Amino acid sequence: MTHRVDRASILSNRISRRALIRGSAAGAALFTAALAGTDVGAQTPAASPAAGNFDWMKYKGTKIRVMVPINPTNDVLKAHFDEFKSKTGMDIQYDELPENNERQKLTVEFTGGNSTVDVFYTSFFQEKRLFAKNAWYDDLTPYLNDPSMTAPDFAWDDFFAGAKNAGTVDGKLVGVPTNMDTNITYYRKDLFDQAGMKPPATMDELEAAAKHFHNPPQMYGFVARGQKNSNATQIDPYLRNFGGGYFDKDGKPDVDSAGDIKAVEFYADLLRKYGPPGVTNFSWPEASALMQQGRVALYTDGAGFAGPFEDPKKSKVVGKMGYGIFPAGPAGNFPPIFANGLAIYSQSKHKEAAWYFVQWATSKSILLATLKSGTSVGRTSAWDTPNVEQGSPLPKEWFDSTLQMLKIGVPGLPDVVNVAEARDIISVGVIDVINGQDATKVMQGVQQQFAALVAKEQGS
Amino acid sequence: MTLSTPSNASRPAAQVAGRGRPPRSAWLERQARWVFPAPAAITLLVLVVFPILYTVWMSFHSWTGQIQTPPQAIGLANYTQALLHDTRMWHAIWRMLIFGGLGIAFQTILGVGMALLFHREFPGKSVVRTIAILPMVTTPVVIALTWTLILNPTQGAIPYIFFKLGLPQVLWLADPKIVLLTLILVDTWEWTPLIMWITLAGLSALPNEPLEAARIDGASSWQIFWQIILPLLRPAIMVAVLLRGIDAIKTFDIIYAMTQGGPGNASETMNIYVFQQAFNYQQIGYASALLVIFFIIVLLLALVLIRLRRAPSWQP
Numbered sequence: 001m002t003h004r005v006d007r008a009s010i011l012s013n014r015i016s017r018r019a020l021i022r023g024s025a026a027g028a029a030l031f032t033a034a035l036a037g038t039d040v041g042a043q044t045p046a047a048s049p050a051a052g053n054f055d056w057m058k059y060k061g062t063k064i065r066v067m068v069p070i071n072p073t074n075d076v077l078k079a080h081f082d083e084f085k086s087k088t089g090m091d092i093q094y095d096e097l098p099e100n101n102e103r104q105k106l107t108v109e110f111t112g113g114n115s116t117v118d119v120f121y122t123s124f125f126q127e128k129r130l131f132a133k134n135a136w137y138d139d140l141t142p143y144l145n146d147p148s149m150t151a152p153d154f155a156w157d158d159f160f161a162g163a164k165n166a167g168t169v170d171g172k173l174v175g176v177p178t179n180m181d182t183n184i185t186y187y188r189k190d191l192f193d194q195a196g197m198k199p200p201a202t203m204d205e206l207e208a209a210a211k212h213f214h215n216p217p218q219m220y221g222f223v224a225r226g227q228k229n230s231n232a233t234q235i236d237p238y239l240r241n242f243g244g245g246y247f248d249k250d251g252k253p254d255v256d257s258a259g260d261i262k263a264v265e266f267y268a269d270l271l272r273k274y275g276p277p278g279v280t281n282f283s284w285p286e287a288s289a290l291m292q293q294g295r296v297a298l299y300t301d302g303a304g305f306a307g308p309f310e311d312p313k314k315s316k317v318v319g320k321m322g323y324g325i326f327p328a329g330p331a332g333n334f335p336p337i338f339a340n341g342l343a344i345y346s347q348s349k350h351k352e353a354a355w356y357f358v359q360w361a362t363s364k365s366i367l368l369a370t371l372k373s374g375t376s377v378g379r380t381s382a383w384d385t386p387n388v389e390q391g392s393p394l395p396k397e398w399f400d401s402t403l404q405m406l407k408i409g410v411p412g413l414p415d416v417v418n419v420a421e422a423r424d425i426i427s428v429g430v431i432d433v434i435n436g437q438d439a440t441k442v443m444q445g446v447q448q449q450f451a452a453l454v455a456k457e458q459g460s
Numbered sequence: 461m462t463l464s465t466p467s468n469a470s471r472p473a474a475q476v477a478g479r480g481r482p483p484r485s486a487w488l489e490r491q492a493r494w495v496f497p498a499p500a501a502i503t504l505l506v507l508v509v510f511p512i513l514y515t516v517w518m519s520f521h522s523w524t525g526q527i528q529t530p531p532q533a534i535g536l537a538n539y540t541q542a543l544l545h546d547t548r549m550w551h552a553i554w555r556m557l558i559f560g561g562l563g564i565a566f567q568t569i570l571g572v573g574m575a576l577l578f579h580r581e582f583p584g585k586s587v588v589r590t591i592a593i594l595p596m597v598t599t600p601v602v603i604a605l606t607w608t609l610i611l612n613p614t615q616g617a618i619p620y621i622f623f624k625l626g627l628p629q630v631l632w633l634a635d636p637k638i639v640l641l642t643l644i645l646v647d648t649w650e651w652t653p654l655i656m657w658i659t660l661a662g663l664s665a666l667p668n669e670p671l672e673a674a675r676i677d678g679a680s681s682w683q684i685f686w687q688i689i690l691p692l693l694r695p696a697i698m699v700a701v702l703l704r705g706i707d708a709i710k711t712f713d714i715i716y717a718m719t720q721g722g723p724g725n726a727s728e729t730m731n732i733y734v735f736q737q738a739f740n741y742q743q744i745g746y747a748s749a750l751l752v753i754f755f756i757i758v759l760l761l762a763l764v765l766i767r768l769r770r771a772p773s774w775q776p
Contacts, residue, residue, distance in 0.1 A: 104739045104740075107525065107739055107742060108739060110525060110527075111525035111742070111744065113527065130524065130742060133524065133526065134524055134525050134526045134527060134742075135526060135527040135528045136525075136527065217614070226723070227722060227723070228720070228721070228722040228723060228724055228725070276613070276614055277613040277614065277629060277631055277634065278612070278613035278614070278631050278633065278634035279634070280634045280722065280723035280724070281633055281634050281719070281722065281723060290614070295614070346527065347527065418741055418742070418743075420740045420741050420742075421740075421741045424736070424740075427724075428724040428725055431636075431722075431723050431724040432724060435636060435723075435724075
């Protein structure tokens with residue numbers, strides 16, 4: 001069955017890759033250790049090749065409903081559906097919607113309690129605690145531990161410890177990680193080369209470079225997200241790199257520390273001085289569009305948004321892009337990790353068939369194809385593939401920078417139940433500072449609201 | 461389903477009546493006052509009354525959509541939180557009133573003006589009149605996205621024209637001081653035709669006698685407009701204002717599609733805020749309490765407007 005996966009896979013050098021995946025177990029273990037964190041995932045017997053009567057055709061004829069947002073990860077998945085259908089004899093009802101709409105449709109369906117969704121895409125960093133509290137996730141641990149339910153080559157231990165952690169709540173596996181995003185710096189390599197400059201490795205260098213290239217309205221020095229809610233994931237690493245964060249050492253809410261204030265001031269300053277007009281309405285599509293039009297020199301955002309820059313149909317900067325690390329701040333470098341994955345709805349009527357879809361969609365070959373397309377994933381074997389950049393639209397620099405960030409990354413956004421509200425609180429503060437209000441005062445207000453939110457959650 | 465219920469219910473009753481019973485039509489005849497309104501009444505009950513009562517019930521509970529745990533009763537906690545501590549809600553209510561009030565003012569002035577214009581005869585009138593109602597029949601989200609493009613600071617037409625004319629840059633949707641006004645203008649663009657249409661209908665129904673009498677008495681056209689046409693038109697205008705006013709303060713589509721309440725919370729009206737609480741934060745109980753407050757405000761405003769409409773207008 002691996003044979004069939006490989007044949008349909010987009011890769012050209014499949015033989016060497018297959019051999020290498022098998023041979024990479026030792027390297028994988030080392031690498032996983034390097035990614036730190038405790039290993040919470042079950043040690044699965046399913047991972048051993050001795051496991052018995054697993055049959056991909058077991059649920060032949062079943063039709064499952066899959067609901068996902070439109071994004072590069074799911075585009076790769078969709079491109080391989082025929083492979084899944086011929087491998088399992090199952091059929092897929094595939095509902096894909098723009099990100100915000102999908103999240104709302106899903107929660108409305110689940111709240112209504114009569115959803116027919118079987119498999120859904122879930123952002124662990126955003127909704128894991130809320131969905132777990134609402135019992136919307138099915139516990140995947142039993143399937144994973146059952147050799148007759150999980151393909152022998154699924155290899156759960158191939159996932160990074162951080163990825164396994166991300167998909168786990170209170171010891172239960174609620175979703176299998178697909179893409180694990182982290183932040184990098186997008187820059188115009190051609191312009192930097194012309195100017196004899198190196199991509200920024202520190203915040204000071206970032207500001208200097210933004211200033212150097214800023215020449216509006218033809219060219220803006222810097223862009224990042226300013227929009228409400230959306231900017232919270234982007235201010236996140238700035239907060240930590242300037243010595244701030246969401247909680248103090250005792251775990252008490254603390255978003256108005258000196259580091260937090262400095263970070264928000266810095267971010268807002270960059271956007272105000274060197275950013276495009278109207279940046280407070282920019283989420284990643286707007287910021288990416290500006291980059292694709294060749295009108296901005298620097299852009300910090302998720303590594304997973306790289307693909308479209310190298311697409312000649314959408315982009316004027318194909319081959320001109322550089323992909324650097326996220327710049328370190330005075331306190332160090334703590335890029336965020338935002339893990340997403342596929343989960344099964346607890347009220348699904350086709351849970352077993354749904355698990356077949358989930359394990360196929362997160363298998364080694366699919367996640368390798370995902371990585372090659374320019375989306376960071378949580379499987380060691382994918383990253384360990386030699387010359388992984390071959391056949392990918394992205395250069396080696398993207399793979400190097402992204403992996404480097406993943407290795408030192410920490411979970412992004414505060415670990416609370418109502419992440420959506422926390423994001424709104426923080427992001428509105430960022431917008432106020434961009435609009436010229438005093439950062440100290442604004443962040444004190446943010447702290448008050450954030451502390452109230454945390455208190456409410458702990459009280460209930 | 462709602463339609464079949466009354467006739468199904470009627471069948472056994474009719475059969476029980478026995479052989480010598482009067483024909484069914486006689487039964488229908490007698491019960492007509494119940495039978496005919498029944499579908500409407502049942503529909504209203506299921507689709508309007510039940511949801512309202514359920515929302516009120518939910519507003520005394522705390523629930524995030526859990527499957528296993530039913531909503532927990534928390535008494536008046538949602539209301540005390542909203543009314544005493546939630547400044548975001550008060551800001552949202554204030555913005556909602558501004559949006560509705562200013563919007564209605566612009567739309568009434570422009571709409572009545574357009575109605576007076578289109579009441580006259582001029583060549584090509586029917587074509588122009590048809591074009592004038594196009595904004596009203598266009599899908600709101602299409603309108604919103606088109607305006608977002610037109611106002612886009614780096615690519616939009618209006619900022620480009622401003623730039624070419626040497627006017628200062630205006631961040632229509634990004635400046636927190638301006639964004640609400642921009643939305644009101646878009647709303648005005650979309651809905652002025654409605655006011656025009658209703659006023660036009662009122663104009664064509666005006667009696668001619670008072671106008672002729674005034675002209676004979678030597679009134680200027682200014683006097684005729686202010687002292688005769690406008691008072692006579694008042695009922696029609698008030699209907700338009702009532703309909704549009706209630707519609708305007710609960711506007712959701714164009715605001716959500718253009719700004720989602722942003723930047724920050726600068727254009728967040730009550731409806732947008734309730735939506736955030738319910739579907740973004742999953743605070744279903746709290747959102748229900750906000751909806752009840754919203755409902756009461758709309759009800760009060762409607763009562764005031766209805767009262768204004770009933771006020772005497774013109775004594776012959």
